[in-house]
Amino acid sequence: xxxxxxFLITAGVLMAGEMAQDDRTGLIWQDNRFVESERVTYxxxxxxxxxxxxxxxxxxxxxxxxxxxxxxxxxxxxxAILDGFSIGESSYYWSSTQYxxxxxxxWGIDFKDGAADANGKAYDRRVRCVxxxxxxxx
Numbered sequence: 001x002x003x004x005x006x007f008l009i010t011a012g013v014l015m016a017g018e019m020a021q022d023d024r025t026g027l028i029w030q031d032n033r034f035v036e037s038e039r040v041t042y043x044x045x046x047x048x049x050x051x052x053x054x055x056x057x058x059x060x061x062x063x064x065x066x067x068x069x070x071x072x073x074x075x076x077x078x079x080a081i082l083d084g085f086s087i088g089e090s091s092y093y094w095s096s097t098q099y100x101x102x103x104x105x106x107w108g109i110d111f112k113d114g115a116a117d118a119n120g121k122a123y124d125r126r127v128r129c130v131x132x133x134x135x136x137x138x
Contacts, residue, residue, distance in 0.1 A: 017032075017055075018030070018031055018032035018054060018055070019031055019032075019054060019055050020084055020085050020086075021133070022070070022071070022082075022084075024070070025067070025070050026132060026133050027063075027067060027070070027130050027131070027132060027133065028055070028057070028130065028131050028132075028133055029063075029071065029085070029128060029129075029130050030052065030054060030060065030128050030129040030130070031085050031086055031087050031128075032054070032087065033087065034048075035087045035089065035126065035127075035128045036087050036089035036091070036126065038126070039091075039124035039125055039126055040124060040125070040126075040127060041121060041122055041123065041124060041125075042094055042106060042121035042122075042123075042125075043121065045062055045094045045125070045127035046062060048127055048129065049061050049062050049127065049129040052129050054129075057131055059131050059132075059134070060129040060130065060131050061096065061129065061130060061131065062094055062095065062096040062127060062129065062130075063095055063096065063128065063129075063130040064095055064096055064097050065095040065097035065107040065108075065109070065116060066097075067095070067130055068093060068095050068108070068109045068128075069109065069114075069116070071085070072109060072111070072114035073114070074114050077112070077113060078090045078112050078113070079111045079112065080111055080112065080113050080114040081111050088111065089111065089126060090110075090111050090112040091110070091111060091112070091125075091126045092108050092109070092110045092111075092117075092119070092125045092126065093108055093109050093110075093111060093125060093126045093127060093128055094106065094108050094125050094126070094127050095107045095108050095109065099118035101118075102118070104120055104121055104122075105118040105119060105120055105121065106118065106119070106121060108125060
């Protein structure tokens with residue numbers, strides 16, 4: 001069995017191979033090559049997170065806009081993401097937060113500069129799945 005060593009990053013994010021754990025928010029973020037490898041529609045993103053099995057966990061989901069905003073570092077540019085993430089593609093990422101004016105749109109974040117914007121669910125964007133910290137399911 002492979003052991004994963006955790007170490008503390010100054011931003012409060014713990015790294016564990018393909019995941020980043022944020023003790024400030026109680027969230028664990030997907031942080032592997034898939035995060036920057038594919039652009040998908042919103043429905044594909046939902047399926048990807050629902051089917052993700054990573055670190056012994058199966059309760060992954062698309063993050064809310066507030067959760068995504070919690071990993072933006074506005075002092076940085078291209079990418080505007082907190083230290084502690086090994087994968088930081090300067091691209092637009094889906095959130096699960098519905099845009100109130102249009103049921104076919106959801107909010108997302110452009111990690112080039114941290115700007116939030118609503119986009120149609122048919123667009124191709126990136127997804128970084130997230131989960132709330134709990135013990136792994138057996």
